[in-house]
Amino acid sequence: MSDQRLPPFWSSHQAQDGQVYFYNEQTQTSTYDRPVLEVANRKPKIKKMRRKSPLYGTPKFTMPLTEPWVLVITTTGNRFFHNTSTKQSTWTYPNKEVESFTREKMIVDEFLVLIAKARGLKLEKEEEEDEDEESEEEQGEEDRKDREAQDDSDVQNDFAADEIQNSDILSDQAGSTVGTSEPLRLSGQIPLTSTTPSRPLISGYDSSSDEEDPHEAPKQSSDENRASVESESSAVESMTDLPTDESGSEGGLNLSDLESDESVSAEDSETNKPGWTEFMAMLSSEGVDRFAPWELVAEQLIESPGFYAIADNRGRKACFDYWATEMGKNIAEDETESTFESPLASFVKFVKGSPKLFTYYAEFKRKFRTDPGFKALDIPDRERESQYRDLVKFLKSTDKTTVLATIVAGSSVVKAAVKRHEDVNLLIQGNYDEIVRDLNIGEFLDNRVEFIACDDIGVKQAGLVNGINEIVEVLKT
Amino acid sequence: MVARKPPADYVKVQPTLDAFAKKLKDLSRDDSLWEVLKINHQRSRYIYEMYYKKKLISKELYSWLGKKKVIDINLIAKWRKQGYENLCCLKCISEKTCICRVPHQNDFKQCVNCGCKGCASSD
Numbered sequence: 270m271s272d273q274r275l276p277p278f279w280s281s282h283q284a285q286d287g288q289v290y291f292y293n294e295q296t297q298t299s300t301y302d303r304p305v306l307e308v309a310n311r312k313p314k315i316k317k318m319r320r321k322s323p324l325y326g327t328p329k330f331t332m333p334l335t336e337p338w339v340l341v342i343t344t345t346g347n348r349f350f351h352n353t354s355t356k357q358s359t360w361t362y363p364n365k366e367v368e369s370f371t372r373e374k375m376i377v378d379e380f381l382v383l384i385a386k387a388r389g390l391k392l393e394k395e396e397e398e399d400e401d402e403e404s405e406e407e408q409g410e411e412d413r414k415d416r417e418a419q420d421d422s423d424v425q426n427d428f429a430a431d432e433i434q435n436s437d438i439l440s441d442q443a444g445s446t447v448g449t450s451e452p453l454r455l456s457g458q459i460p461l462t463s464t465t466p467s468r469p470l471i472s473g474y475d476s477s478s479d480e481e482d483p484h485e486a487p488k489q490s491s492d493e494n495r496a497s498v499e500s501e502s503s504a505v506e507s508m509t510d511l512p513t514d515e516s517g518s519e520g521g522l523n524l525s526d527l528e529s530d531e532s533v534s535a536e537d538s539e540t541n542k543p544g545w546t547e548f549m550a551m552l553s554s555e556g557v558d559r560f561a562p563w564e565l566v567a568e569q570l571i572e573s574p575g576f577y578a579i580a581d582n583r584g585r586k587a588c589f590d591y592w593a594t595e596m597g598k599n600i601a602e603d604e605t606e607s608t609f610e611s612p613l614a615s616f617v618k619f620v621k622g623s624p625k626l627f628t629y630y631a632e633f634k635r636k637f638r639t640d641p642g643f644k645a646l647d648i649p650d651r652e653r654e655s656q657y658r659d660l661v662k663f664l665k666s667t668d669k670t671t672v673l674a675t676i677v678a679g680s681s682v683v684k685a686a687v688k689r690h691e692d693v694n695l696l697i698q699g700n701y702d703e704i705v706r707d708l709n710i711g712e713f714l715d716n717r718v719e720f721i722a723c724d725d726i727g728v729k730q731a732g733l734v735n736g737i738n739e740i741v742e743v744l745k746t
Numbered sequence: 747m748v749a750r751k752p753p754a755d756y757v758k759v760q761p762t763l764d765a766f767a768k769k770l771k772d773l774s775r776d777d778s779l780w781e782v783l784k785i786n787h788q789r790s791r792y793i794y795e796m797y798y799k800k801k802l803i804s805k806e807l808y809s810w811l812g813k814k815k816v817i818d819i820n821l822i823a824k825w826r827k828q829g830y831e832n833l834c835c836l837k838c839i840s841e842k843t844c845i846c847r848v849p850h851q852n853d854f855k856q857c858v859n860c861g862c863k864g865c866a867s868s869d
Contacts, residue, residue, distance in 0.1 A: 560758045560802060562792050594800040
């Protein structure tokens with residue numbers, strides 16, 4: 270779909286931090302967005318409708334209005350009117366008929382969804398709903414336009430860039446730097462703005478009653494309209510709200526009812542708010558990333574039916590937050606510990622697994638320099654060498670318990686207990702896991718090698734006891 | 747001394763933090779300071795929720811992000827106080843209290859310090 274070559278005068282470079290950017294020799298500008306190569310036999314200016322504009326985006330969807338007029342939505346969420354018979358486009362209402370039509374009859378939610386989609390929302394499953402049927406029609410048109418709109422991949426993958434663009438556009442409505450004359454007066458007249466689903470990350474400060482960008486000039490007349498439309502689309506708009514205080518809004522939750530093992534049962538027991546089970550079921554089934562911020566997630570989910578199970582957007586956010594924490598609790602611990610093996614541990618395992626234990630680090634390095642196990646320990650070479658030496662010394666020694674005893678000295682828990690002359694045996698039996706965790710997490714780097722190298726828990730435990738007893742002896746003298 | 751490498755669970759928040767970084771980079775020189783403050787707020791808010799509310803990231807990661815100045819820990823510290831849960835920026839409560847801190851004000855649009863439209867907790 271998109272051409273990989275760069276247009277003439279453009280070149281790509283890499284910045285110091287690894288970011289790739291594109292430089293245009295001719296205009297001496299640089300940008301992060303990949304410029305699109307114009308198809309050879311198509312004159313760039315031929316159809317006004319298809320003109321690419323980095324500021325206003327390429328046309329993506331159309332919505333039929335009255336007779337020859339359609340409403341076109343671009344990839345950045347800007348809207349303009351196009352006359353299919355005369356092939357002319359305008360930013361403002363072309364006539365009274367269109368104006369009244371858009372104000373009254375157009376289905377708001379559908380429109381908002383289209384804007385979101387144009388700005389890169391990806392639809393996973395097309396369910397049977399009115400909105401989806403409508404958007405499937407649009408999908409056909411979209412495919413046709415895709416051939417010409419080549420920036421899609423960049424646009425779709427990057428909500429953030431689009432939102433920045435659009436917010437710049439809206440804030441420039443005062444007429445300062447934008448070239449065309451009053452291009453976005455449109456958004457003043459149709460109170461449904463792109464501050465809705467497509468502008469989540471930016472809109473942290475907007476309160477639900479203030480959809481418009483305040484710099485907008487013709488604000489007074491549209492106040493009434495805003496009020497009427499607001500009630501209709503409050504569900505989607507209030508996505509721009511500041512986050513509510515969780516403890517207050519979730520007063521209805523009975524967290525004590527929850528079982529902590531099964532995520533399914535957690536969903537079931539959350540009953541106080543209507544629609545929460547359905548909503549959470551949807552969250553789980555759509556494979557939502559619980560680490561993503563709500564705004565991005567909402568954009569992703571806007572199409573699925575369960576999304577509307579909860580009417581109020583604040584409620585949805587609260588439900589999502591709740592779901593994320595619950596899922597986090599259930600999955601978290603094992604997941605993190607199993608996936609993030611300390612590099613030292615993997616290095617130790619690697620060395621143990623190798624057939625021959627080289628006495629000299631130089632030999633070991635020469636042989637295994639390119640091996641991933643070697644590279645796993647990502648520290649300066651000198652440190653790696655000392656680690657290796659310690660490890661080899663340990664692996665070659667036979668008296669493991671005495672070696673382990675030296676480890677004990679490093680554990681703060683044990684040290685504190687010894688200082689207090691507590692009964693160390695009891696301490697070890699009681700807090701073995703804690704002590705092990707202490708040692709593993711790395712209170713001291715050197716001795717970890719030995720500890721990890723020794724797999725047998727029994728030996729570890731014995732070593733701990735012996736070591737501690739030795740220390741106690743020493744302290745007594 | 748701040749570790750150059752992030753803690754293990756950085757990968758969980760990396761996509762969103764990268765998106766924020768990109769947004770900051772994309773700000774042109776003509777953009778107002780408000781945009782920068784806004785992104786700072788949003789980014790800190792995200793990590794604040796992940797750590798304090800949802801408890802989905804570790805203490806190590808949180809403090810590492812603080813030391814790296816990725817998040818504004820002074821601002822987050824205010825969010826933990828009652829009454830300041832939605833505070834916009836630190837400037838609005840230092841010296842004179844800004845109009846954006848007063849609830850239900852309709853006479854102003856955006857406060858002069860950071861472009862906030864109202865951040866009282868009852869709003």
